[in-house]
Amino acid sequence: MMPVKFSLILPLILVGVTITSEAQPSSFPIICSDAATFTRNSTYQTNLNTLLSQLSSSSASSVNGFYASSSGSESDVVYGLYLCFGDISTDICQNCVTNATKDIVGQCPIGKEAMLWYDNCFLRYSSQRIVSILALNPAFFMWNTQNVTDMERFNELLAKTMGEIANEAANAPSGAKKFAVKETNFGFHKLYTLSQCTPDLSAANCYECLQSAISNIPSCCSGKQGARILSPSCNIQYELYPFYNETGFSREIYPNYNSTVVPGGLVFPPPPPVPGSITRPEEGKGGKKTQIKVIASTSAAIVVLMLFSSSIYTIWRRKILQNEDKEISQEVQLLDLGIGRIGSDPLSKITREEEMAMNSQDFPMIPFNIIYEATKHFSDEAKLGEGGFGPVYKGTLEDGKEVAVKRLSATSGQGLQEFMNEVTLIARLQHRNLVRLLGCCLEKTEKLLIYEYMPNKSLDFFIFDSNMGLHLDWQRRLGIINGVAKGLLYLHEDSRLRIIHRDLKASNVLLDYEMNPKISDFGMARIFQGNDNNSTNRIVGTYGYMSPEYAMEGFFSVKSDIFSFGVLLLEMISGKRSSRFYISEEGESLITYAWKLWSKGDGLELMDPSLVNSSVAAEVLKCIHIGLLCVQDDPAERPTVSSVVVMLGSDTITLPQPRQPAFSIGQFVARSAPSSSPKICSVNQVTLSNVSPR
Structure with a gap:
């Protein structure tokens, strides 16, 4: 395909470029060919009008926001396509394409090739075949005028995220939108990213196009909070605010953006005029008086500008000093808390x-x-x-x-x-x-x-309430069990800092919008190395979840968390609180009660009645078995968390037989409290309060 020279039409006054007085609101540039033109009222123009009519009418029924067609034959054939951006509804797509097909004719009255970008769609036609052909140029850049504060970290995150969604968009199923969005945490903000290709491209061509657009970010938009790069075959965008819509509404307008078009042969918009600039008068229209007025006006403007700049600098400097004071204050408080001296604690082992x-x-x-x-x-x-x-x-x-x-x-x-x-x-x-x-x-x-924020509160809000428990069927509970185990696996074995939580319980498992579990409250956690056994005189945690060696002697290890996980597992199956189970007439703890039923072959009697219709008997019995292994009196006989994850995920693995528990902390508390009083006591800083879920 021969290279074509283009002219750029923008709603700016540019030398040598045709200007339109009816620019579409919030529109992007219209690019027309200079070299390839047609004669008015020719066959080519007739075919073009037919093609544009087809594109406009097809937008009402387009499934994936893309349509390509042609009109005419041989030397007068016209190829065309449109692409609606992936986050808009069919109605908005139709409206955008209809406007674009009307406007492009007025903007490019005799050009054989043209491209037009609007906020919500892209329209293109040509005398050369354009469908399924990769086109990287011309490219249109827009960038947010605001800068990021940590450019290095931002650029690293941006490159990683854009690469991920480029791969996702490129590998979309055939006939589907090649479109992907993602939000990623960037400090206290979120980075929102978008990528899209025309669906006619192959996966390889789509990925190449998106990577080409991504590679242009450093040269056009480095350090900017947001940018948008458009080319004929693909487009990308990123911002520190949510700009795309999954509900089908029109995307936002982009105020405070600068823009340009590349590469060679295209006109770059000139910089805007400096506010207060003076236009030089023509000779013969004012003489010396005019010159004096100009000099006086210029001097006055300079004085005003200097005073204004001085005021701005003073305000800016005062704000900088205030921020420095605030940062120093925060630093001092962190040191006061002991963060600067963490290494002095032999158990923390922070470098x-x-x-x-x-x-x-x-x-x-x-x-x-x-x-x-x-x-x-x-x-x-x-x-x-x-x-x-x-x-x-x-x-x-x-x-x-x-x-x-x-x-x-x-x-x-x-x-x-x-x-x-x-x-x-x-x-x-x-x-x-x-x-x-x-x-x-x-x-x-x-x-x-x-x-x-976790909107569905905490796990205890559901499993210990007969009505709320109905919202957690067996499969949901099994998913939560697996999620907690994987979170614990990360803490014990996979994270850079290996952590013992020391207070794993139902109220410290929070649930997100999709009921996915998240372990919370690390205020009692400790860092460990290898298979350390540590001891403490300050016992913290919650009775009913504590391992015997920790509650009685102050020894804790990763196996302490495993014990707590086992108790939590039995609670999720039974719907009963371990810390309050001793109220039963037999004086049994939840652990001993579960053992008695399981050893007799009546393990299913432990199950919460609300789970009867949704449960799988074999899965329930396996989970009870795993729970009993986790609450063994001897820490050495408890499995590691990696073994627990394998047990939960396998239907064929042979589980070892648990031993009968000698006693439990729930039973111990029952015996040390007066039987006539249901009041729950707290000793040695051990919490028994039930905190309302967050």
């Missing part, structure tokens, strides 16, 4: 490099006023619950993002240590089954932790 990373700006420090407004001034209406750390509030940020805010209570001695643990541990843990810590705040004597 100096990790300590320095924690004190870097990678971890978001969120201003207090943002959280204060988001939680409606920490109102009772926004309060979700309260624990040993302090109250927890629901907050809604200005962009609509929902968060959960833990506020350190001024009277909580335990909460200060929890705060240290949360900031230093969970901030560096990333897994789909662990709740995400989005940031923290250290201002105005406040210590706040900001998490992702």
Whole structure:
């Protein structure tokens, strides 16, 4: 195909370019060929009109927002296509294509080849075959005028994410939209990305086109918060705000954007005129008086500009100093909390490099006023619950993002240590089954932790309530069991920092919109290496979930978490709380009761009655078996979490036989409490409170 020279038509005054007075609102450039033209009222024009009519009418029934056709034959044939962007509805697509087919004729009255981009669609026609042929040029760039603060980290994340969605779009099924979007966490923000190809391209050509567009980002848009790159065969876009729509509404307009078109042969828009610039008068139309006026006006403008610049600089400098003071204050508070001295704790084993990373700006420090407004001034209406750390509030940020805010209570001695643990541990843990810590705040004597919000509260809200339990059938519970096990596997074996949670229980398993489990509350967690057995005089956790060696002697290890997981597993099957099971007349704990039923072959009697219709008997019995293995008295006889994951996922593996439990902590508590009083006691900083889920 011979190269074609194009002219660019933009709603700007450009030298040597035709200007239209009726630009489509929020439109992109229209590119017309200079070299290839046709004669008015010719056969080619007739064929072109027929083609545009076909494209316009087909938009009402297009399934994937794409249509290609041709009109005429031999030297007068016209090929055309349109592509509607993947996040818009059929109605918006039809309206956009209809407008484009009308406008392109007026903008390119005699060009044999033309391309037009609007916010929601792209239209193209040519005298050469264009369907299923990769076209990378010309390319149109737009970029957000706002800059990112951490360019290196942003560029690294952007390259990774754009590569992923380019691969996803390219490998879409035949006939489907070659379209992909993704949102990725970038500090306290989210990076939203989009990629799309015309569906007529092969997977290889689509990927090549998208990679070509991605490779242009550094040269056109490096360090910018957002950009959009359009070419005839594909387009990409990214922003730090949600710009695409999955509900079929029109995409946003792009204010405060600059734009240009490449490569050679295309006209670049000139820079906008400087505000206050003076136009030089023509000779003979003012003489010396005019020159004096010009000089005086110029001098006055310069003086005003200098004063204005001075004021702006003063305000800017004052703000910088305030920010520096705030950062110093936050740094001092972190040091006061002991974050700068973490390595002194022999159990934490945090290296100096990790300590320095924690004190870097990678971890978001969120201003207090943002959280204060988001939680409606920490109102009772926004309060979700309260624990040993302090109250927890629901907050809604200005962009609509929902968060959960833990506020350190001024009277909580335990909460200060929890705060240290949360900031230093969970901030560096990333897994789909662990709740995400989005940031923290250290201002105005406040210590706040900001998490992702879990709309479906916590697991105990469902499994211990006969009515709510109906929402969790057996398959959902089995999915939650597997999710918790995988989260624990990450903590014990896969994360850079190997963690013992020490307080795994139903109220610390939160559920997202799709009921996926996420382990939370790392305030009592400890870092370990290898198969360390550690001891402590400060026993923390929840009776009913504690392993015997930890509750009685203060010894804890990864097997302590396995014990807690086993209790949780039995609770999910039975719908009964382990910590309150001792109220039964026999004085049995949930563990001993489960053993008695399972050893007699009556294990299914342990099952929550609400699960009868949805359960698979073999799966339930296997889970009871695994639960009993996890709660063995001897830690050495409990399986590792990796073994638990394998057991849960296999239908053929032979499970070892568990031993009869000698006693349990639930039974121990029952014996040490007066039988006449149902009051639950708390000793040695062990929590028995039921915190409202977040």
